Amino acid sequence: MPGALHGIKMIDLTRVLAGPFCTMILGDLGAEVIKIESISGGDETRGWGPPFVEGESAYYLCANRNKQGITLNLKDDKGKEILKKLISEADVVVQNFKPGTLSKLGFSYEEMKAMKEDIILASISGFGSKGPNSSLPGYDYIIQAMSGLMSITGEKDGDPTKVGVAISDVLTGLFTCIGILASLQHRNRTGEGQEIDISLFDSQLAALVNVASNYLCSGVIPERLGNYHPNIVPYQVFSASDGEMVIAVGNDHQFNRFALLIEEPILLDELYRTNAGRLQYRKEIEEIISNKIKTKSKNEWKVLLDKIGIPNGPIYNVSEALQSEQAKSRDMVLEVNHPFINDLKLVGSPLKLSKTPVEVVRHPPLHGEHTEEVMSKLGYSQLEIEEMRRNNTI
Structure with missing residues (x-):
């Protein structure tokens, strides 16, 4: 053909x-x-x-x-x-x-x-x-x-x-x-x-897509955030018991399921129910989640997170990515x-x-x-x- x-x-x-x-x-x-x-x-x-x-x-x-x-x-x-x-x-x-x-x-x-x-x-x-x-x-x-x-x-x-x-x-x-x-x-x-x-x-x-748009709409010059997202929380790197992985909770419904999965009822508080609130209290939320993610391996978390539809993935090196199934x-x-x-x-x-x-x-x-x-x-x-x-x- x-x-x-x-x-x-x-x-x-x-x-x-x-x-x-x-x-x-x-x-x-x-x-x-x-x-x-x-x-x-x-x-x-x-x-x-x-x-x-x-x-x-x-x-x-x-x-x-x-x-x-x-x-x-x-x-x-x-x-x-x-x-x-x-x-x-x-x-x-x-x-x-x-x-x-x-x-x-x-x-x-x-x-x-x-x-x-x-x-x-x-x-x-x-x-x-x-x-x-x-x-x-x-x-x-x-x-x-x-x-x-x-x-x-x-x-x-x-x-x-x-x-x-x-x-x-x-x-x-x-x-x-x-x-x-x-x-x-x-x-x-x-x-x-x-x-x-x-x-x-x-x-x-x-x-630059959304980053440029953020500036054009707000006049605020974007800053470096490392592995954080400027508009979404939690959307970052966490350390599991055997290495780093990314957890990207994309909306409020996902966050509710995520909070129930990791058995942290405090995350269901009214302060954290919306993404705007989570942005405001990023450090508090990160500490709670980080302590929990450390308790299991990357693969254990992947199985659990995939089951409830939470985007996640281990951080592969280039060899692991190219040789992945x-x-x-x-x-x-x-x-x-x-x-x-x-x-x-x-x-x-x-x-x-x-x-x-x-x-x-x-x-x-x-x-x-x-x-x-x-x-x-x-x-x-x-x-x-x-x-x-x-x-x-x-």
């Missing part, structure tokens, strides 16, 4: 994470993705390690499956000619050069439209195409700092803390996917392509064939489509692995390909 995006051809001029993550998702969905890298070194993440597996970095492997990989010198006239040919056959171009770089190379959106009238160009940058920071490079860490995310992450009396993964990059990749899919639908209706301007800064601001049942760890790496394991796709399921048909490409194949499809002879290699075009 062809993938949902079968027949869509994409040129991937991105590197590091936001762009490659976006194009990998679209490749998972069946799009043909050609990843273009520089002839020297390629995607920076190829060198971001250890760990390395047979010379390939784990970081690079996480965001580049289901792509063909070619190398191309875009400062070379012949290299530009090749890119023009690729664009003329493509539906979407995704790029994350510093704003203005692609235009200097002769590949602005208007110039691409001359190559392919209905082309869709998705441009990813740190701060977008306008504004006082538009010329600055975009790094996830910087965006986490400047978006306000770090100011609300960490313990109340501790330092601002970044999220443990490059979450601004990941969110930007997802927003870019949405923009591309919307643009393809628009093109289906009208025949028109368009330009998509996505920034890490905008994406992370949007992802839930992860296995959802095919969230895949074994992928690779020319050099035996039993290459990658995180699976969360997209479970009944009619057009995601399929991994290509391993993350080696540097320039498909250059000759793609050049041949463009009509270049073997002699021309060899000459281009000698001239450092490919």
